Amino acid sequence: MTISVERTKTPKQKPGTDQLVFGKVFSDHMFICDYSPDKGWHNARIVPYQNLSIDPSTMTLHYAQSIFEGLKAYKTKDGHVNLFRPRENIKRLNASCRRLCIPTVDEEFALTAIKKLVDVDRDWIPEGDGTSLYIRPFIFATEPHIGVRPSTTYSFVIITGPVGAYYKEGINPVKIYVEPNYVRAVRGGLGEIKASANYAASLKAQVEANEKGYTQVLWLDGVEKKYIEEVGTMNVFFIIGDEIVTPELSGSILPGITRKSCIELLRHWGYNMNERRISIQEVYEAHEKGLLKEVFGTGTAAVISPVGELCWNGNVITINNGKTGPISQRLYDTLTGIQYGKLPDEFGWIEKV
Amino acid sequence: MTISVERTKTPKQKPGTDQLVFGKVFSDHMFICDYSPDKGWHNARIVPYQNLSIDPSTMTLHYAQSIFEGLKAYKTKDGHVNLFRPRENIKRLNASCRRLCIPTVDEEFALTAIKKLVDVDRDWIPEGDGTSLYIRPFIFATEPHIGVRPSTTYSFVIITGPVGAYYKEGINPVKIYVEPNYVRAVRGGLGEIKASANYAASLKAQVEANEKGYTQVLWLDGVEKKYIEEVGTMNVFFIIGDEIVTPELSGSILPGITRKSCIELLRHWGYNMNERRISIQEVYEAHEKGLLKEVFGTGTAAVISPVGELCWNGNVITINNGKTGPISQRLYDTLTGIQYGKLPDEFGWIEKV
Incomplete structure (x- = not known):
């Protein structure tokens, strides 16, 4: 499956390295991919970070059929970008899918999606001790239906955001x-x-x-x-x-x-x-x-x-x-x-x- | 708190009594009310049934900080509309709020909201043995933030939809x-x-x-x-x-x-x-x-x-x-x-x- 890329025309201001907090600021782009029973996972795209439009009966709001992962991209001194064991995150994502009756995603495809999104927002990866780009893949039920059963449709979304050192003064008990x-x-x-x-x-x-x-x-x-x-x-x-x-x-x-x-x-x-x-x-x-x-x-x-x-x-x-x-x-x-x-x-x- | 009403200009076609299924069809209007720490619950309104626009980092998608209730409105032979013990549902809604660190709602206000919404969509209450208008109040975290803690903002939404007899042939083991x-x-x-x-x-x-x-x-x-x-x-x-x-x-x-x-x-x-x-x-x-x-x-x-x-x-x-x-x-x-x-x-x- 190819991943289309639509770049933002209005890039956001990036926070300074000393202003980074966890989970409040998000990069310019997001990945999104949809699932339906007839098409499977389809329409994989990287688009400007934007709101989702969901029906108020969307099943995830009612029955919490949603799972997520968390990993980070690190910028090295020589300008490379490292992911740490991302395949382990994707394996666990799929284990979560199976337990919650959500269709799994292809591992190589998910890894490509993460890498491509990080690459598009490469400039968002902060440089500085302990800083990184936090990556949040998640999958949630999207069917508008309020009977209790697994949804028939889903979205797989990845968002990212720059985060600071967890402990500003180094690790601390x-x-x-x-x-x-x-x-x-x-x-x-x-x-x-x-x-x-x-x-x-x-x-x-x-x-x-x-x-x-x-x-x-x-x-x-x-x-x-x-x-x-x-x-x-x-x-x-x-x-x-x-x-x-x-x-x-x-x-x-x-x-x-x-x-x-x-x-x-x-x-x-x-x-x-x-x-x-x-x-x-x-x-x-x-x-x-x-x-x-x-x-x-x-x-x-x-x-x-x-x-x-x-x-x-x-x-x-x-x-x-x-x-x-x-x-x-x-x-x-x-x-x-x-x-x-x-x-x-x-x-x-x-x-x- | 007053509840404003904006009526739909494009009423939907109502399903026939014999076509009613659970949880797929929703009435013309919905109730929505927002919570923020400075204003408390505010901006209570009945509006045409419509999609919600949410940030992909909205906390409920990640941490399932959401609760709901379910009750029904019944049309009587002489044209009245009955709710069955709705105060019990609202009490339980608030018990759910307390356990999930969600601000509670005023009981009388919530009852007024339910009644007003049912009244606005009174024509959606089906007539026929075992049919009713299913009412789904729910509250979910709306803050765009992916750190694990309670959200600071919430929406309280009520949607309704006509439902058929649970067992078409009467009750059945x-x-x-x-x-x-x-x-x-x-x-x-x-x-x-x-x-x-x-x-x-x-x-x-x-x-x-x-x-x-x-x-x-x-x-x-x-x-x-x-x-x-x-x-x-x-x-x-x-x-x-x-x-x-x-x-x-x-x-x-x-x-x-x-x-x-x-x-x-x-x-x-x-x-x-x-x-x-x-x-x-x-x-x-x-x-x-x-x-x-x-x-x-x-x-x-x-x-x-x-x-x-x-x-x-x-x-x-x-x-x-x-x-x-x-x-x-x-x-x-x-x-x-x-x-x-x-x-x-x-x-x-x-x-x-």
Whole structure:
């Protein structure tokens, strides 16, 4: 399928590198492609960024049949543009499609669409430490119909926008609230895919944690409310003695691409890296014994987000004196080094635009 | 807040009473009202039914921060228009708002909006047994922003459309598949509110049940996968010996208004009506002993939907010889009788437009 390109006649003013915030400013163009049962995916086009016109009965507004992905394009010192493991995002996009009864997209086609859009808006990729072009592919139901069943028509859209360094002063530990009541997802539900629905379920806990002075919540499993699942919108790792642990993918945990990359790096470096069930009780007991060395979240937005404090049922513990630990720092430096082309791409993770 | 009215200059052709289907045809007008932090809910207006123009980064497309309600307007033989317990829908709408961090709406204002819209499109209310005007109020996040947090702006929209009798030949038992793997909701999640997200989570199980020849699924609890929660998009009742049981509201079950009305009617009639935990095992054991007399779903769309067959892990049981039971029939006749003004409104459930 060819992708037509209609360039904007009224380019927008780009924000300065010091004015970049996450998710508010979008580039000049967007990709859009439609699905209908008779034509399949068709009419792939890059057009000026513009509003969508949707019927008020459009199914996604009523039944949240929508999924998304998030990845970034990085400008290297020598002027190249890097994507980090974009095929993993596209594979996960299709896993999300299958779970929500949405037709999948061809992987090579989706990769071409991402690259072509990034190329058209190449000038929007900011230059500066930690800055990047955030890329948001998403697919949503478009049929005007309010009976509950999968839609027959969809749109696959990609928008992009320049984003700043997640932490202006370098990586900085955050305070995390262990959520005792609300549940994000349970096995058998949508937790292991990137469904819009999961994020709706996370809002109230997030707001209440913020009100208590915490940045994000740590989610426990929906069945026993004992086992650790994720931190906010990130996966989470614990360094206990000489073991590094992250919760195994149990059916309700998002299989993060930064998570996967950290596991691969840590194993490559020879660490005792295990994916297994881990309870919040075990984490607190490890802290009690002086064995809890580092805790960190992993995700596309912040890459590595060290955790400096946990609060569980009123019990507050401080991790690594509230400072970024050496393994968190090494992972951050290595991943961002590869992303920005400062380090060699030993694992074949970079796709050039 | 006043509601302005702009009438359409190009009224649409109304479908014939025999051509009515659910959720495909919408009336000439819609209600819309906006929310912003500085103005609160404002600019309430009834306008010709029209597409919405939304930014592709509109938060609801990405994070499913949207909720809805469903109710009906019925035309009586003497030409009145009845709503059935609309205040209950508005109360639940606000409960949904609170859980999803959406600003609530004033109850009286929302009722006025519903009545005014129905009045403007009064000619769209079909006349004929079992037909009605379906009313769909919904609220969704409108801020163009792709960071995960509650939106700062929203739209409250109401659309309506004429719908036919749910069962053309009167009420008719359906076949239900007891879902062993997928989970709709778990306590601590969104199951007890009418979040769009819950419906996304239901699609795949529904499709797979349909492929096996079943109309809907029966959801078990997300923790133990033992206890009965809902049937598809309805609540469910079991008549076992001289007891009538419906699952108690456990935090993951939608508090249906038809459910509540059935409980009130059955108690008024002197039945031993209990809201309690009930396992699928208990239902099958009751059937084994010859005590399972009737099973039926309750909801706005079908009012009462008798269940003629259940399939649980390959074990198929037939209920009441696959026929509508006397209590299901009595509830259906009474509720529709009240809705269409054929029976006196003893409980004050009718709100006239």
